[in-house]
Amino acid sequence: MDKNRIEGAAKELKGTIKEAAGKLTGNKKLEAEGKGEKIAGEAQSTVGKGIDAVKGALK
Template identity: 50%
Template sequence: MNKDRLEGAAKQAKGAVKETVGKAIGDAKLTAEGKSDKVEGKIQNAVGSIKDTLKP
């Protein structure tokens, strides 16, 4: 597991928390930020996975 995968997983978790809190308090901006963070985390995690696959 490399740095990208760890950071991606952390961003996904942070995004999930933001999204949940945003929905709970009715803050559309926070909800949108959470969704954005989750997508960024998924992409970064995928990049890390590809890097792991390509490593000898």
């Protein structure tokens, strides 16, 4: 498994937690930061999946 997938999943989780905390406390800035981290994590995870697919195809 590519490290981007792992790091991306961690960012996505962190973003989800931040977003939820922002919603819970009414902190729009924290909520927006969480959404941004979540999207960045999803993108990084997708890159990792692509790398894994290429590695698998080359085997």
